[in-house]
Amino acid sequence: MKLAGVELRRIRVPLVSPFRTSFGTEIDREVLLVRVFGDDAEGWGECVAAADPLYSAEYVNGAEQVIRDFLLPRLPAEVTARGLGAAFEPVRGHPMAKAAVEMAVLDAELRLAGMSYAAYLGATRTRVPAGVSVGIMDSIPELLDAVGAYLEQGYARIKLKIEPGWDLEPVRAVRERFGDILLQVDANAAYRRADLRHLAELDPFGLLLIEQPLPEDDLLGHARLARSLTTPVCLDESITSARAAADAVTLGACSIVNLKAGRVGGYLEARRIHDLCAAHGVPVWCGGMLETGLGRAANLALAALPGCTLPGDVSASDRYYTRDITEPFRLEDGLMTVPSGPGLGVAPVPDVLRAFTERADVVRL
Numbered sequence: 001m002k003l004a005g006v007e008l009r010r011i012r013v014p015l016v017s018p019f020r021t022s023f024g025t026e027i028d029r030e031v032l033l034v035r036v037f038g039d040d041a042e043g044w045g046e047c048v049a050a051a052d053p054l055y056s057a058e059y060v061n062g063a064e065q066v067i068r069d070f071l072l073p074r075l076p077a078e079v080t081a082r083g084l085g086a087a088f089e090p091v092r093g094h095p096m097a098k099a100a101v102e103m104a105v106l107d108a109e110l111r112l113a114g115m116s117y118a119a120y121l122g123a124t125r126t127r128v129p130a131g132v133s134v135g136i137m138d139s140i141p142e143l144l145d146a147v148g149a150y151l152e153q154g155y156a157r158i159k160l161k162i163e164p165g166w167d168l169e170p171v172r173a174v175r176e177r178f179g180d181i182l183l184q185v186d187a188n189a190a191y192r193r194a195d196l197r198h199l200a201e202l203d204p205f206g207l208l209l210i211e212q213p214l215p216e217d218d219l220l221g222h223a224r225l226a227r228s229l230t231t232p233v234c235l236d237e238s239i240t241s242a243r244a245a246a247d248a249v250t251l252g253a254c255s256i257v258n259l260k261a262g263r264v265g266g267y268l269e270a271r272r273i274h275d276l277c278a279a280h281g282v283p284v285w286c287g288g289m290l291e292t293g294l295g296r297a298a299n300l301a302l303a304a305l306p307g308c309t310l311p312g313d314v315s316a317s318d319r320y321y322t323r324d325i326t327e328p329f330r331l332e333d334g335l336m337t338v339p340s341g342p343g344l345g346v347a348p349v350p351d352v353l354r355a356f357t358e359r360a361d362v363v364r365l
């Protein structure tokens with residue numbers, strides 16, 4: 001399709017409560033939205049890079065600059081989402097920036113074609129079970145209250161953020177209070193090879209998986225850990241592309257993969273990782289980056305692919321936001337409905353978007 005321009009919009013959305021991980025605490029989300037428009041369509045993309053480069057090397061101000069200065073000048077006159085991989089290839093790295101542009105172009109294309117993200121990606125379900133990510137808390141009682149409330153709401157799986165000093169005790173407390181619920185942990189690379197014996201003490205708790213215990217570039221450390229654990233190792237930050245996924249699985253560094261479009265450069269690469277893992281019997285599930293309803297819509301389409309056999313971090317809008325910029329996604333009977341409208345199937349609510357907007361400008365092409 002022919003694009004006339006791209007709007008870059010920065011919004012700030014408060015979180016319902018602080019979200020603490022091993023790499024820091026977020027109290028609000030500074031989000032970069034990308035809106036592409038042409039004579040016959042528009043499409044929305046959400047950049048998942050946070051304000052600070054703590055989850056990975058990207059950060060929202062940097063992503064915005066990379067999009068302005070290096071990606072938009074490379075947009076071909078006739079643009080397709082499939083063609084962006086080659087167009088953006090000369091730009092090294094910056095997968096979250098690239099993913100945001102691709103997401104917007106794909107949305108515009110699919111709205112024009114009257115096809116949903118779910119249909120395009122190959123979703124096989126119209127509703128998916130939702131897992132929820134629970135941050136590090138100040139006390140065990142506070143954690144148990146939060147987990148109890150999420151289970152009350154119907155979440156199918158609990159994921160606990162852990163770090164050295166907050167791992168065995170919270171897992172034990174949740175197991176003792178709530179029994180054999182689906183339970184997993186995510187360390188966001190907080191441990192080191194010296195901690196392998198300590199991490200093996202998680203085995204008795206029957207966790208679904210332990211997510212990214214070691215640094216993203218330590219595949220051999222994860223392979224050594226995987227050989228010493230009964231708990232499956234899942235990788236997140238390490239899986240930066242389909243090739244990285246193939247290498248991690250071949251090396252035995254993981255037996256489960258967290259799918260995140262922003263981390264791998266877009267939903268097309270995420271689909272390729274899904275297909276590769278499915279072909280080798282490696283379960284995948286859709287991870288999250290505290291997306292607004294725009295990214296949530298695309299993630300639900302991804303979560304509905306056949307290889308996504310574990311509940312994803314695809315929680316309802318109110319897990320993070322009192323007001324989402326789209327109509328809120330709700331959890332019903334423990335399930336999230338996959339949008340079925342053209343493209344993302346959702347769009348920002350204008351007056352809510354205006355209320356959260358800090359600045360916006362259009363880059364004419």
Ligand SMILES: CSCC[C@@H](NC(=O)CCC(=O)O)C(=O)O
Nearest residue numbers: 021133236287288289290291313
């Ligand atoms: C700010 S933490 C974002 C990355 C984290 N994401 C989550 O824990 C799930 C977030 C969500 O529910 O969107 C992860 O490493 O998997």
Ligand SMILES: [Mg+2]
Nearest residue numbers: 186211212236
């Ligand atoms: Mg993770």
